[in-house]
Amino acid sequence: MPSAHPPVAVTVDLVVLTVRDEDLQVLLVRRGEEPHLGRWALPGGFLRPDEDLDQAAARELREETGLDVARVHLEQLGSWGAPDRDPRMRTVTVAHLALAPDLPAPTAGTDAADAQWRVVADVLAEDDLAFDHGAILAAGLERARAKLEYTPLAAAFCPADFTISELRRVYEVVWGTRLDPRNFHRKVTGAAGFVVETGATTTRDGGRPARLFRAGDARTLHPPLLR
Template sequence: MRPLGVRVDDWLKDSDEVGPSWLTVDLAIFTVRDDQLMVLLVERGLEPFHGMPAMPGGYVQKNETLHEGALRELAEEAGIDGSRLHLEQLGAYADPGRDPRGRVVTVAYLALGPDLPAPVGGTDATRAFWAPVAHVEDGRLDLAFDHRAILTEALEEVRRKLEYTAAATAFCGETFTLTDLRTVYQVIWGQQLDPSNFRRKVLNTTGFVQPTGEQWLPPTGRPAALYRRGQAWLLNPPLIRAETPGQ
């Protein structure tokens, strides 16, 4: 059992407990496009699950770290430079039946980025594409392996991060308006937020955003102040989402 607080990379390097010889990385990559939360998927070009959508990923090579493997797979399968994304480990998944080829342990990564470009499929992916997260949640898209379960956990982690960290700014460009930032929260939480209350909470949260002194000039309407991410990662006070029925 991996000790609490130990990164998977370090545990794999130092532990004699590692049994499975097959180790993969999978990436849950989210962006906001056209006011929708989107996830990056690839269409598998090989068995098992040939032709089915799945998260990008693959086997970790012998002489690379998990992080290096995640970046390589993202570049090979989708043509995206992961070094420009917010990228972190989500967790390890090792249920015996998760892969019909045998006992395969995967380490999932969570990646966030602003309106990422159209992906380009490669290696064992027939194509790569952005799909609305809602289509995975409601079952319109059936994913290979246990990827739907992984994405469900990844989505909840993103929603939680928006409450306690500045992760929402990872979905924005280098500069953004408070309306842009509020849209991120609304899309990911699935809740409408009062503009005045949101503005007050953001500006009263120390280090969350920093004014640039510049303005965005829309085609119509009033100019809007531009901000960039501040120095703080942990938000104090946090921005807590409203409870929804059934929670």
């Protein structure tokens, strides 16, 4: 009987990661309404009757932050559905992971009182996000770290044309470790389809002109770049 099944709401939450000021940062919004009024949280909201999950994630990204989904890599991260995760009602959330190059300051909207980029390590250390968003953020961080090993996703943190040094810095920031420049260069250029030379150079890294690359057409890295 339908009455034997209490209503369940579906939401989407977004783990938006970028590299800013030499740190891996996450986009947070300060909640402008109950529950958890005034606390920091991941951007997100309820699924509407006329949209699928990816559409809801793209809409929430625009509404709560002013960011366009066309500028980010967006994928489903996982689902969380503990009975008491939301005091309003039984709620299941489908979290999404979004990765992008250095993004501008976000603009809060709808039910968000503020929106800021925060250093991921600091946020996880404070462990004070609303709902179960700390666990979702930790899962998003581990997904990003793992995908950098086996896929060319690190290029999603870079501009369209980038140097190997800039790409290496993405790995160092996301993994939280220093990498040997020569060994990294050899591995990246040796992974089939990972990067493609553009034929141009730049001096934005300082020093001698550095070759510029763009992302290749590889979907997975062979061999992988293991931590």
